[in-house]
Amino acid sequence: xxxxxxxxxxxxxxxxxxxxxxxxxxxxxxxxxxxxxxxxxxxxxxxxxxxxxxxxxxxxxxxxxxxxxxxxxxxxxxxxxxxxxxxxxxxxxxxxxxxxxxxxxxxxxxxxxxxxxxxxxxxxxxxxxxxxxxxxxxxxxxxxxxxxxxxxxxxxxxxxxxxxxxxxxxxxxxxxxxxxxxxxxxxxxxxxxxxxxxxxxxxxxxxxxxxxxxxxxxxxxxxxxxxxxxxxxxxxxxxxxxxxxxxxxxxxxxxxxxxxxxxxxxxxxxxxxxxxxxxxxxxxxxxxxxxxxxxxxxx
Numbered sequence: 001x002x003x004x005x006x007x008x009x010x011x012x013x014x015x016x017x018x019x020x021x022x023x024x025x026x027x028x029x030x031x032x033x034x035x036x037x038x039x040x041x042x043x044x045x046x047x048x049x050x051x052x053x054x055x056x057x058x059x060x061x062x063x064x065x066x067x068x069x070x071x072x073x074x075x076x077x078x079x080x081x082x083x084x085x086x087x088x089x090x091x092x093x094x095x096x097x098x099x100x101x102x103x104x105x106x107x108x109x110x111x112x113x114x115x116x117x118x119x120x121x122x123x124x125x126x127x128x129x130x131x132x133x134x135x136x137x138x139x140x141x142x143x144x145x146x147x148x149x150x151x152x153x154x155x156x157x158x159x160x161x162x163x164x165x166x167x168x169x170x171x172x173x174x175x176x177x178x179x180x181x182x183x184x185x186x187x188x189x190x191x192x193x194x195x196x197x198x199x200x201x202x203x204x205x206x207x208x209x210x211x212x213x214x215x216x217x218x219x220x221x222x223x224x225x226x227x228x229x230x231x232x233x234x235x236x237x238x239x240x241x242x243x244x245x246x247x248x249x250x251x252x253x254x255x256x257x258x259x260x261x262x263x264x265x266x267x268x269x270x271x272x273x274x275x276x277x278x279x280x281x282x283x284x285x286x287x288x289x290x291x292x293x294x295x296x297x298x299x
Contacts, residue, residue: 002035003075005035005036005039006072007025007072008021008025008027008032008035008036008039009035009036009039009047009048009064009065009068010065010068010069010072011024011025012036012048013048013055013056013057013061013065016053016054016055017054018036018055043064045058045060046060046061047060047064048061049061066138069138070138070139073138073139073140074277077091077139077142077280079091080092080280080282081280081281085281091120091280091282092120092122092123093120093121093122093123093142093280093282093283093286094122094123094124094125094135094140094141094142095122095124095141095142095143095144095145095283095286096124096126096127096132096135096136096144096145096146097124097127097144097145097146098126098127098128098144098145098242098245098269099126099225099241099242099245100165100242100244100267100269101145101146101269101290102124102126102225103244103246103247103248104165104244104297105145105290105293105297106124108293109289109292110122110286110289112289113289117285117286120282122286125141126223126224126225127141127146128146128195128223129147129149129152129195129198130152130195131223132272133148133157133272136157136273136274137274139277142273142279142286143271143272143273143279143287144271144272145162145269145270145272145290146269146270147198147267147269147270148268148270148272149198149199155275156275156276157272157274157275158273158274158275159271160270160271160272160273160291161268161269161270162270162271162294163269163294163298164266164267164269164298165242165243165244165245165266165267165269165297166242166243166244166266167203167240167241167242167243167264167267168240168241168242168243168246168257168258168264169181169186169238169239169240169257169258169260169262170232170239170241170246170256171232171237171258172232172233172234172254172255173253173254173256174256175236175238175256176236177189177238177258177260178256178258179259180259181259181260182261183207183208183211183260183261183262184211184213185260186208186216186238186258186260187208187213187214187216189217189236189238190219190220190238191216191217191219191220191237191240192220192221192231192232192238192239193218193222193239193240194221194223194228194241195221199265199267200240200241200264200267201218201240203264203265204216204240204264207264219237220237225245229246229249229254229255232255233254233255238258240264242267243257269294271290271291273287
């Protein structure tokens, strides 16, 4: 399996056709088809099939594609790290951050990083833990700052606790429960949750059950923080979130901390990396800045 084979397989799957991949890569369709045929011969299995949705990977193809993306990412990182060593610093750092990390760590860490690495691009993805861990495994991101549910963590993933953040129940500024709420008064309302079967959802459900109440009605599961804010602003939905992620919106009078006497465990934010792939020099430098900044928030 050659680098060109990996490149062409990924391009065809991502663009949906050999023609689109050829146009994207600036190659001929014949050259790409030849590389794909050679790749299939080397494995002795069909890797791609044509469907109504374009070219899609077979079961074997999906396995090869997953590994191919990791290999491509590693080759790209190798080129970037060699460029860094030569003084060119042409590499980029890609990270995933939770809304909590974005709110209280990101700006300070980036500002410190910029002093030593002013020309290094940083790609930032707003991530749920599942998206972040998947990205790390595939080599799409270097590291993530977010919760690390045990169900997502394996021998290939390393976690380092950075800080914990208070959990709160949030609604719109003029929510019916904005001034006074009891645990029982929460029952009629529907909820937005960041991830199903998460620590926060389980904590909320357990708290309801401890008071003899039915499980909360989870109406919406969202990955987008923007979606959370706009839904809360325009509806009577409630959300359970880390308070630092929405503190600014509460202070500006857009959202409201619902004053309910409900004790919920804090959300732990971790630095998540791969045990099988070392960070580049620039990525390691940025991770170190997140560690330094997080010390101000530890408790």
